[in-house]
Amino acid sequence: MSGRARLALVLVVVALALGPLFLTPVPPSEWAPELWGSSFGEPRGWALTLRELTPLLIGGVAVWLALRAGLFNIGAEGQMLVGACATGAVALAPAFPGQLPLAIGAGVLAGALWALPAGALRTFRGGHEVISCIMLNQLAFLLTGWLVKGPMKDPNAGGATTKMLDESLRWAPIAKFGRAELDWALPLGLALMAGLWYWRKHRVGGYELEAVGTNATAARFAGIPAEMVQFRAFAMSGGLAGLAGALLVVADQNRFYDGMTSGKGFDSLGVALLAGANPLALAPSALLFAAFNAATTGMNQIGIPKGLSGLMLGGLILLFASASQRKDNAHE
Amino acid sequence: MLEGCDEVTVLRGGKLIESRPVAGLTAPQLAEAIVGRSVEAPELTPPNLGEESLVVENLTLGHSLRDVSFSLRAGELVGLAGVDGNGQRELLRSIMGVLRPDRGTIRLQGLNVTKASTRARLGAGLRLIAEDRYQEAMIASWPLVENAALGQHLRPPFARNGRRDLSATRVAAQAMAERFRTKFVSLDQPIGGLSGGNQQRFIAGRALADGGGVVLAFQPARGLDLAGIDDVYGALRAHTRAGGCALVVSFDLDELLAHCDRIITISHGELRVPAPEQARDREAIGRMMLGEEA
Numbered sequence: 124m125s126g127r128a129r130l131a132l133v134l135v136v137v138a139l140a141l142g143p144l145f146l147t148p149v150p151p152s153e154w155a156p157e158l159w160g161s162s163f164g165e166p167r168g169w170a171l172t173l174r175e176l177t178p179l180l181i182g183g184v185a186v187w188l189a190l191r192a193g194l195f196n197i198g199a200e201g202q203m204l205v206g207a208c209a210t211g212a213v214a215l216a217p218a219f220p221g222q223l224p225l226a227i228g229a230g231v232l233a234g235a236l237w238a239l240p241a242g243a244l245r246t247f248r249g250g251h252e253v254i255s256c257i258m259l260n261q262l263a264f265l266l267t268g269w270l271v272k273g274p275m276k277d278p279n280a281g282g283a284t285t286k287m288l289d290e291s292l293r294w295a296p297i298a299k300f301g302r303a304e305l306d307w308a309l310p311l312g313l314a315l316m317a318g319l320w321y322w323r324k325h326r327v328g329g330y331e332l333e334a335v336g337t338n339a340t341a342a343r344f345a346g347i348p349a350e351m352v353q354f355r356a357f358a359m360s361g362g363l364a365g366l367a368g369a370l371l372v373v374a375d376q377n378r379f380y381d382g383m384t385s386g387k388g389f390d391s392l393g394v395a396l397l398a399g400a401n402p403l404a405l406a407p408s409a410l411l412f413a414a415f416n417a418a419t420t421g422m423n424q425i426g427i428p429k430g431l432s433g434l435m436l437g438g439l440i441l442l443f444a445s446a447s448q449r450k451d452n453a454h455e
Numbered sequence: 456m457l458e459g460c461d462e463v464t465v466l467r468g469g470k471l472i473e474s475r476p477v478a479g480l481t482a483p484q485l486a487e488a489i490v491g492r493s494v495e496a497p498e499l500t501p502p503n504l505g506e507e508s509l510v511v512e513n514l515t516l517g518h519s520l521r522d523v524s525f526s527l528r529a530g531e532l533v534g535l536a537g538v539d540g541n542g543q544r545e546l547l548r549s550i551m552g553v554l555r556p557d558r559g560t561i562r563l564q565g566l567n568v569t570k571a572s573t574r575a576r577l578g579a580g581l582r583l584i585a586e587d588r589y590q591e592a593m594i595a596s597w598p599l600v601e602n603a604a605l606g607q608h609l610r611p612p613f614a615r616n617g618r619r620d621l622s623a624t625r626v627a628a629q630a631m632a633e634r635f636r637t638k639f640v641s642l643d644q645p646i647g648g649l650s651g652g653n654q655q656r657f658i659a660g661r662a663l664a665d666g667g668g669v670v671l672a673f674q675p676a677r678g679l680d681l682a683g684i685d686d687v688y689g690a691l692r693a694h695t696r697a698g699g700c701a702l703v704v705s706f707d708l709d710e711l712l713a714h715c716d717r718i719i720t721i722s723h724g725e726l727r728v729p730a731p732e733q734a735r736d737r738e739a740i741g742r743m744m745l746g747e748e749a
């Protein structure tokens with residue numbers, strides 16, 4: 124493609140991305156500052172973006188892991204939700220020593236267990252993981268919804284929510300900048316991402332994962348137990364999604380409520396897909412989604428419907444994805 | 456070409472080598488012009504036979520393999536002749552452990568590996584030059600250096616205790632590429648970008664990299680030019696003379712007759728060994744390949 128054609132294409136996509144905003148009655152002089160202000164502006168923008176970032180980053184790590192093994196973990200949403208619910212359940216039980224780590228562990232385990240049926244069905248029986256994951260998501264919504272409207276409900280609350288966690292079970296922020304809080308969940312997410320990068324580049328396990336995801340037949344001929352590798356990757360993916368849910372409870376919301384993951388698991392798919400082959404790209408990718416989610420909330424308050432912001436995000440993802448695809452093709 | 460053309464022009468490496476009338480030209484002369492050095496059928500020295508390295512007994516798999524029994528001894532290069540689709544594929548896959556036979560036993564270097572994983576068999580010294588490069592032998596989008604480790608990636612020099620040794624991998628990859636003169640720009644280029652012949656050179660180099668062991672080769676000369684065919688069979692011979700053994704599947708009987716110590720045939724999943732007096736009888740082996748009486 125010539126330079127001019129590429130420029131034209133970029134402009135078309137940018138126009139598609141921002142175009143919807145011009146269709147609203149809100150003038151650009153109002154939405155443009157809001158777009159920036161509610162994502163990166165001081166003080167509330169950063170606060171919102173940071174809150175969105177952590178679950179998207181860890182969720183992105185989760186989905187990315189399965190993706191590299193050739194599996195599409197669209198069940199991250201449900202795994203995150205049951206992870207959050209299990210963490211809430213353990214954290215709200217009568218106090219006992221080691222409750223916080225155990226609560227987080229319960230979230231990880233619940234997420235992994237929720238991924239297990241889909242992983243087993245796919246790797247040992249050939250049932251497509253996308254179908255079973257979508258069904259498991261539905262089960263997760265219904266089960267956690269029932270729990271939080273029934274046994275786990277805070278009797279004094281109007282809505283479907285649990286009580287707030289005891290102070291001792293909340294992750295205190297490391298630092299506060301105005302209204303923005305930085306808690307330990309974000310560094311943990313970044314460490315997971317860096318660990319994944321190292322594992323994939325330097326450990327035999329990462330090599331095998333990548334081999335299975337790229338060409339499972341060649342991997343089998345090379346003595347790699349492809350089914351086992353996929354199954355493990357999928358269970359770990361579920362566990363990581365469960366961790367994202369667990370941290371949502373202990374580090375962010377300090378309670379569990381109905382539907383509290385609100386699409387973060389689905390957004391994690393976008394985060395992982397956008398990051399492509401490089402795990403270190405998960406951080407900027409998650410930041411983009413987080414900023415957009417934050418902006419959507421802000422824009423909604425000045426009268427721009429959420430759907431339009433979603434369209435913008437779609438356009439931008441198209442732009443970034445095609446740019447990274449071009450880079451991939453250049454390697455071929 | 457010698458029969459149908461009046462004149463022949465030879466190009467090699469982008470240079471005009473010669474242009475002359477066909478009359479008076481012999482096949483070896485033409486081959487020499489194409490390859491740049493003389494290609495003559497190798498003098499087959501008799502093998503120095505050792506222990507039985509690969510023993511297959513009563514291997515049965517559906518209708519593809521029927522009671523297949525044979526053995527390979529250290530030091531010999533054996534050709535498996537047959538028409539495509541007569542069970543060669545299933546036999547090699549069963550020996551690799553990628554397919555599970557219904558019955559029978561497979562012994563590798565004295566170990567019963569009938570139920571062992573592919574990984575264990577690779578560890579016991581089994582190597583494969585696979586039939587379908589793109590599906591079975593390589594990961595096309597991966598660079599040469601990553602493909603070099605495939606199959607041996609758990610073991611030195613490629614890894615120790617689960618940690619990959621990237622610099623040793625590069626050294627090994629370079630040696631594999633040079634073994635059969637793979638033409639490549641960089642070890643970091645995807646192997647899928649090489650020509651088929653060069654991919655095959657690299658994969659053959661990988662299978663024969665560490666010496667010893669049992670090599671299974673499915674059409675190892677596929678996609679290679681004359682010099683490449685010579686190189687690969689030469690290397691297989693050198694491998695067997697150094698104490699390894701090899702089983703070569705080819706649909707080209709002449710190729711096998713020219714290079715192998717002995718030939719066995721497969722037809723409709725049944726393996727047959729030519730009688731000693733017919734061991735190099737092209738016509739008789741040809742009839743056996745078709746399932747007829749020799």
